[in-house]
Amino acid sequence: MISLYPTFYHTFQCKANQCHHTCCQKWTIDVDEETAKLYQTLPTPLGEDLRKFMTVDDEGYYFMFSDKQPTCPLLREDGLCRVVLELGEDSLCDTCHMHPRFYKYIEDIELCGVGLSCEESVEKLLATEGDQLLFTIEDDDGEFTAEDRPVLENIFDLLALGINPAICQFTLNHSIHYCQELVTIYKKTEPIDEEWTKQLAHLEAMLSSTTASTTMDLLKADTIDVSALNKVYQYILYRQIDMLAEYSLESLVRYAFDATVFIALLTHQFGNLPEQIRRWSEQIEYDEDNVAFLFNEYENNIHDK
Numbered sequence: 001m002i003s004l005y006p007t008f009y010h011t012f013q014c015k016a017n018q019c020h021h022t023c024c025q026k027w028t029i030d031v032d033e034e035t036a037k038l039y040q041t042l043p044t045p046l047g048e049d050l051r052k053f054m055t056v057d058d059e060g061y062y063f064m065f066s067d068k069q070p071t072c073p074l075l076r077e078d079g080l081c082r083v084v085l086e087l088g089e090d091s092l093c094d095t096c097h098m099h100p101r102f103y104k105y106i107e108d109i110e111l112c113g114v115g116l117s118c119e120e121s122v123e124k125l126l127a128t129e130g131d132q133l134l135f136t137i138e139d140d141d142g143e144f145t146a147e148d149r150p151v152l153e154n155i156f157d158l159l160a161l162g163i164n165p166a167i168c169q170f171t172l173n174h175s176i177h178y179c180q181e182l183v184t185i186y187k188k189t190e191p192i193d194e195e196w197t198k199q200l201a202h203l204e205a206m207l208s209s210t211t212a213s214t215t216m217d218l219l220k221a222d223t224i225d226v227s228a229l230n231k232v233y234q235y236i237l238y239r240q241i242d243m244l245a246e247y248s249l250e251s252l253v254r255y256a257f258d259a260t261v262f263i264a265l266l267t268h269q270f271g272n273l274p275e276q277i278r279r280w281s282e283q284i285e286y287d288e289d290n291v292a293f294l295f296n297e298y299e300n301n302i303h304d305k
Contacts, residue, residue, distance in 0.1 A: 002139040003110040004155060006235065008124040009136075012101075015120050017079030021278065023099055023118060024072040024081065026192070031061040035093040046086050049074065104242045106159055113239060116232075116281035122274045125235055131227030133234040152234045161244065167253050170233035170260055172215045172226060179215060179265060180207050182258050185297055189290040192283045199279075203265055215261060222268050232277055233260040239285065243295060251298035258294070259284065 031039070031054060039050040039061075053073045054061050063072060074082045083091055090097075100115035114121040128134065132151050137144045150158075152168045183204050191197045212218035236256040243252055259280060266276040284290050 001108050001110060002137065002144075002158065003112060004150070004158075005112045005136050005138075006114075006125070006128075006238075007134045007136055007149070008128055009112060009114060012114050012120065012124060016081075019079070019119060021119055022071065022075065022079060024075045024096075025070050026065055028065070029063040029072070029093065029095050031063065031093040031095070033060070035091070036061040038091065042087075044086070046074075046082055049082075102239070106242055106245075109158060111155075111238065111241060113235070115239075115285060116235070116277055117286050119274065119278050122277045122281075125231060125277075126228050126274060128231065131230045133231050133238065152238060155238065155241070159241070161249070163249065167249075168234060168237070170226075170230045170257070172219060172224075172229070172261070172264060174215045174257075174261055176207055176210060176212055176214065176218065179218075179261060180204070182262060183207065185258070185294065186262065186284075188297075189284065189293060190287060192287070196279070196283050199266065199270070202269060206269060207265075215264065219264065219268050224264055224267055224273065228273065229260055229264055232263060233257065236260065236285075240291070243291075247295045247299050248302060250302055251295050254298045255291075255294055 100118040104111040
């Protein structure tokens with residue numbers, strides 16, 4: 001087994017109550033059977049609350065948040081988790097314990113990382129030096145050393161996916177028409193909240209009224225760090241490499257390019273690059289239906305050409 005990690009992976013640590021966007025909200029949280037058994041038998045007030053808040057049906061055990069209860073009922077007002085405080089981090093269900101980490105497997109290669117809906121993940125990514133995403137590599141046979149720092153192109157090579165190295169580099173030189181089509185496609189995704197819909201409408205209006213012909217013209221007076229965008233683009237590509245089992249390389253590249261251009265447009269209009277990355281990930285990357293929709297759109301467009 002070969003395991004790959006972005007270089008900042010092992011330094012990741014949850015910010016807990018220092019985070020401005022707690023992940024203990026909006027989601028449906030599956031509870032694994034082993035943890036559910038612990039919660040079911042816990043003879044304390046916390047156990048009583050866990051049993052009260054958990055939903056149990058044919059699908060298993062889970063916590064479901066709603067508009068009326070958008071945050072986890074076990075989250076204290078100071079932003080700390082009652083389960084962690086009273087039982088320790090090891091007593092969290094698997095989902096809560098592992099989030100925002102992800103692990104994907106392609107034959108004997110494991111791709112590891114942390115999702116960008118987490119502000120700490122975004123900060124770690126943007127704080128890495130240079131304009132290339134670097135990885136560390138571990139393997140069972142000792143073929144690689146701790147000093148090896150592969151880049152994204154090397155990962156494609158490891159997966160025996162011959163590519164043009166140019167696809168690993170991001171450029172902002174896209175036409176305004178391209179950007180308008182991007183917003184049109186994104187409007188078809190399921191919105192996570194009303195603010196997302198408003199932002200899309202704002203971008204649509206801005207792009208229809210601009211006299212610029214390309215993103216380079218539109219953003220020329222901006223202070224967007226293109227090297228930072230390149231790392232974001234590469235990370236989005238990395239996160240979805242396993243989609244090549246079902247979709248074309250062209251669709252994967254379009255997915256990552258669209259995402260990065262969209263983030264750049266949001267940053268140009270609303271500022272705060274880290275927050276725009278986090279918002280995109282929350283809306284798109286953490287909704288499997290939205291990811292699948294976009295890949296199908298791109299794949300259909302390829303076949304229609």
